[in-house]
Amino acid sequence: MLYSTYRPQTFKEVVGQENNILTLKEQCKTKKFDSAYLFAGHRGTGKTTIARILARTVCCEAPSENGPCNQCKNCRSILEGKTLDCIEMDAASHNSITDIKELIVSAQYMPTILPKKIYIIDEVHNLSAAAFDALLKTIEEPPEHCLFILCTTEMHKIPATIRSRCSIYQFRTISIDVICGRLSSVLTEMGKQYEDDAIKLIAKQADGSMRDALSITEKLMISCEKVTVEHVMKSLCLMDSEVALQIMRSIVNGDGRQAILLLQRICEEGKNLVQLVERILQCCTDGIVLSASSGTAALYNTKEYRDALYEIISSCQIEILFWYVEQFSILREKIRNSLNPYMDVLVYLIKCCNIKLPQSDTAVLLQRISVLEEKILNHECDSVHKEDSNKIELNDNIVNDSDDSFHTGSDMDENPFTVDTETFENEQAGLVPAQDVKEDTDDGIDDYILSLLGGHL
Ligand SMILES: [Zn+2]
Numbered sequence: 001m002l003y004s005t006y007r008p009q010t011f012k013e014v015v016g017q018e019n020n021i022l023t024l025k026e027q028c029k030t031k032k033f034d035s036a037y038l039f040a041g042h043r044g045t046g047k048t049t050i051a052r053i054l055a056r057t058v059c060c061e062a063p064s065e066n067g068p069c070n071q072c073k074n075c076r077s078i079l080e081g082k083t084l085d086c087i088e089m090d091a092a093s094h095n096s097i098t099d100i101k102e103l104i105v106s107a108q109y110m111p112t113i114l115p116k117k118i119y120i121i122d123e124v125h126n127l128s129a130a131a132f133d134a135l136l137k138t139i140e141e142p143p144e145h146c147l148f149i150l151c152t153t154e155m156h157k158i159p160a161t162i163r164s165r166c167s168i169y170q171f172r173t174i175s176i177d178v179i180c181g182r183l184s185s186v187l188t189e190m191g192k193q194y195e196d197d198a199i200k201l202i203a204k205q206a207d208g209s210m211r212d213a214l215s216i217t218e219k220l221m222i223s224c225e226k227v228t229v230e231h232v233m234k235s236l237c238l239m240d241s242e243v244a245l246q247i248m249r250s251i252v253n254g255d256g257r258q259a260i261l262l263l264q265r266i267c268e269e270g271k272n273l274v275q276l277v278e279r280i281l282q283c284c285t286d287g288i289v290l291s292a293s294s295g296t297a298a299l300y301n302t303k304e305y306r307d308a309l310y311e312i313i314s315s316c317q318i319e320i321l322f323w324y325v326e327q328f329s330i331l332r333e334k335i336r337n338s339l340n341p342y343m344d345v346l347v348y349l350i351k352c353c354n355i356k357l358p359q360s361d362t363a364v365l366l367q368r369i370s371v372l373e374e375k376i377l378n379h380e381c382d383s384v385h386k387e388d389s390n391k392i393e394l395n396d397n398i399v400n401d402s403d404d405s406f407h408t409g410s411d412m413d414e415n416p417f418t419v420d421t422e423t424f425e426n427e428q429a430g431l432v433p434a435q436d437v438k439e440d441t442d443d444g445i446d447d448y449i450l451s452l453l454g455g456h457l
Contacts, residue, residue: 002218003211006186007049012066014053015182016174016210017046023169024054025065033058034167036139036148038124040155041171044209048122051149052078055086055118058147074114085114091126100131104138107146117146124150125157132159139165173208176200176300182210183217187227194227197302201232204300229302239271241305244279247349248287249312251324256353263345273341274332281328287313288321317370320355323363327352 008014011021011028027033037054039047056068056075068075077083089103103119111117121127127135139148139162150166152158183199202220206213216236217227224231233240243266250258266276286309289297295310313321331348335341355364 001215002186002221003214006182006214008046009053009070010067011050011053011057014046014050016178017050017171020050020169020171024050024057025067028057028063028065028067031063033147035142035146036166037150038158038163038166038168039149039151039171040158040168041153042173042208043153044206044211044213045171045174046210047151047171048120051120051151054149055120055147058116058118059086059114077113078118083113085111085116086118086120088120088122090122092123095126095128095131097128097130097134100127100134104134107138107143110145115145117143118149119146120149120151122151123153125152125154129159132162136161136165174210175208176203179203179206179208179210179213183213186214187217187221190221192221192227193225195229198227198229198232200300201229201238202227205232205236205238237272237275239275239279241279241283241301243271244276244283245305245308245312247276247280248283248309251349251352252312252316254353254355256350259349259353260346263342263349267342273345274335277328277332277335277345281325281332283309284321284324284328287316288318288325291316291318291321317363317367319363319366323355324352 011025014021033054037051039051041047053067056070056078057063059074059078060068061072061074062069070076070079078086087103087106089099107117107119109117136159138146142148148166150158150162155163155170180196180199180203183202184194187194187199199217202213202216205216216232220227220231220235223235232238243262247259247262250256250262267273286299286301286306289299290306290310291313295306295314299306299309327348331344335344338344355367
């Protein structure tokens, strides 16, 4: 296995857990180790690897700052699995109180070869409540010659009593860049050719886990000469970004017909709809990143994808992109247990293509207001009040007011789109004289807005 072959053997070789390594190296220097460690974090982030390095460091005859020498007889006996003083237990399959009792009894005996007895308990969260209780006493007051290293992917399942007696190390998920760097060096060392975008894609799919990244790479290396984007896509049954981009384009253009045709084609090809929604969602979030950075942000995808997406979303307001993300996030949850995912996707695509339909969502309203603003600023209002030049002049003043209030965030009463209800009610009650000119103008704008919205105000 690639992951075993390239498993780091010293602290120096470990990538992506700098803070934890720094603390452990410090302990190596001073030779002061804790008696119980708890390593917690996402799968494939190096917990077991570092536990083994730590075990050897503690027992090594000539340890350095980087950990064990891996040459002395103690290191060799652990590496070759020839000693019973270093015990690795998988709590996923050994989780009963009997298993833990056996471990506790064996911990009472002195080590035979190594200076310490090391217990590495993997997936420790699987222990039963009774097993944890039994373990607690030993962890609390461990025999001088014992060292416990507990590893877990589910920290919240570890009882607080156990947690408080361990030295806790949180393992971060490994960044895409770090995974890419590692994959690149492994492939180069093995004399394999690869495309940069292909390893980026693998790193992204590995979801922060170096083990997953290496096992995906291993499968690909067996099946092809050169690791290419095409092979990764095929091997992992990934959907092409191109399809998601096409759908994204039809959504932004409000082209429901095209979106439906694309969806039908995807279904005919037997593609996974959950993955399609994930892809569209990714496009929307990438679109937000590009929009916020004026197209300069780096995405974990090809340059062609970035350029195409930026071109698609350039006419789209960021609020609308946020709204799309919201819609597709809801859809993603919805179709997981849906009996008819096709219909769900269809409905949401049509919904997103028709943002001019009456909606209460603020983002959509903002988009509509911005269209109106643009039209008004382009003096399209002129046609409404052609016959009265005085009113046009007044109209322009109001437009300027609205422009200021939108950009400076000043008092919203200045906004011509809001109705001054107090004045209106007073006028109705005859408390103040109605101002003919102003009233006419407001009515004119309201009529105009109504005509633009098709009566949906
Ligand atoms: Zn050694």
